[in-house]
Amino acid sequence: MRLATSPLRIILWAQWRTLANLRSGESRLARSLASLVGIVWYLLWTAVAAAAAIALARPRRAELALILPWGLMSVFFYWQLAPVITASLGAALDLRRLRMYPVPQDRLFLVEILLRLATSPEMPLVLAGALIGLWRNPAIPFWAPLIALPLYACFNLLLAAGLRGLLERAFTHRRVREIVAFLLVLAVGAPQLLVWGGLGNLGRDLSLRGPSISWPWVSFGRLACGQAGAEDWVLAALWLTAAWLFGRSQFDRSLREDRPETAPAAAVGRGAQIAGVASLLGRLAPDPMAAVLEKELRSLARSPRFRLVFLMGFSFGFLIWAPLARREGSFTEGYPVLVSLYAVLLLSEVLFWNAFGFDRSAAQFWFIAPAAFRNVLVAKNLAGALLAVAEVSVVLLVCWLLRAPLTGLRIIEVYAVAVTLCLYLLAGGNLSSLRFPRPVNPEQSWGRASTGRFQMLVLFLYPLLGAPVGLAYLVRYVSGSETAFFAQLSLAALAGAVFYHASLEYALKLVERRKEQFIQTLLEQGGPVLTR
């Protein structure tokens, strides 16, 4: 059977219609805001690309041969690791829905490769800037960058497609998924460890001076400078072939895989302990609030997504802040606070900003059950706060094991700061959960728990919501007084409580007004392209 239209066009049209239909309910203000944030973000990267174009237009060939591989290595790591760092695997074909149609596998693979552009569109932009710069550089043959950089982009696209397929399939096995996800997250923190341990030279050796390995950024960098010998051409061809084979084989395996609609869920092996703790905490409040609280604690504790983030808080958090918080071989006093704040902010994505995301279609239950929505929201908040406090407690325990300085006063400070910040995050989270809900699969170890535009907005919200706590530290810095610090923190907590109360009232009005859109959004399914 011949296809009258290109599958790429059909799939992109279906995806465009899906997104258009999803967004048709949004206000003009929300759409404008999303566009504005996107424009600012890509303007920044356009500036980086322009800087690359200017910087690479001047140097001599010998200098370029030294600096270009570093630049290409940065592009490589951003391209391949951005999905891990942002906890989003990006867009890909939903093969489960598409494989029933008579589309040749080659065409589907091509669409999949092109979708990799959407995962890190910043890097093609930067490579384009580099290409223009090198092309204008009189020291370099004009054809060299025109061949090398597009090939390097292809290499990255193929590798990214393969990695995504591999991760996606690995993550269907619960144990593997959680271990792999955790290791990948730790791997992102590895450069911090290298810096911390004074092992920077090792990285340089591996990337540029390795005696037996020529990394792809070295081979393609030399090609782009027009300085390549025969061995560089061969190596570049080998890297490209390897990436193609890897990408294609992973895609074919994903296509063949007969995965059920709902991946095998977590066993309830630890259910007894979780249920016991949840039941104990549930006695803090009367029903129906206690019932919701227990349900939240049980559900979250069994969600791979939540577990990964909880684990990251006290592992990854220590890694990335270690270089900043170590002075003369020992930890500074502020280290536990720093890691605790990071852990709470990390948790906020799964606990606060989209509190109904994991409920998905079941969120309707909250409107059907004979319980005031206020009780449901407060119980969800209480569960979130309890888990945040639990996270902080684990952070403190790890600090103690690492022999970080922990006095009684410092422990009080850590809890007080975390709880105060939680008040502000809960207040903001209640509004965002009802205004920007998004269905989230709790089975996924990672993936966005809130809408893309809201994630952008959150970047601006964090400093705003953290400002009252920051003010308390400013007071301590200026006055040098612990009393003044705690007095200011108490004021911040009081203001946070007022803010929380006001936002709760507003959220309750909001949900009454937007109930139907709220439920509808949580019921919605995507188009032919998955975004994770």
Next chain:
Amino acid sequence: MHGVPAEPASPAIEVRGLRKLYGDKAAVDGLDLTVPRGCFYGFLGPNGAGKTTTIRMLIGLTTPTAGQIRLLGLPMPERALEIKRRIGLVPEESLLFERLTGGEFLQFAGRMYGLDRATAAARAAELLEFFRLNDSPRKLIAEYSKGMRRRLMMAAALIHRPELFLLDEPFEGVDAVGARIMKDLLLDQVRRGATVFLTSHVLEVVERLCDRVAILNQGRVVLEAAVRDLHSGAESLEDAFVRLVGAGQGLEKPDWL
């Protein structure tokens, strides 16, 4: 089993001039409906007739554009919480929290409907057994099949012994044995005085279970009658349904087919 407490003889469901507009299109267009207490009531209609929208308005999930709703003699949404305590709902979509086990969900639902912990736990265990969901009690709902999910929803709708059941396609995806268990149980509920309001596309099921039926088409009731009256006439329920919802319209087959 105890019967439903006697109350003034207000209908179980009383709807007047109910209307729901989506833009210019009326999903439900001036619906008038009275469902007496203790009745097994079938609410039929073709796809898109407005059945699910009606149920969503009855329970308060969708706000009507116009009209009045009274359930069990109480106005909706003014007395929403009181009404919800006395209703059991099986909606079209899943309302199940996937990271709980079936037993945990039933206990949760029972407590949300006002049962104490012990009663909720005891009833949950009995319902799991009754609906044959206790084979693997540690299994999460995420692993349940569609039929198991429907049975679990039915169990959750029963746990607080409601006076009124609103059931939107409750037998969809349920195997013959499971469907039989559910049907027998619903008939028992009606015998004890509860009211069942059921939507289904399977006319034979409606014909066998229901006392009265209403057929909805394009948001309006086009027939409301006792099932036995239909039987006494020349038409079957299926004949009446096909005639009233406009069979023959738009059935011209494309040339190429």
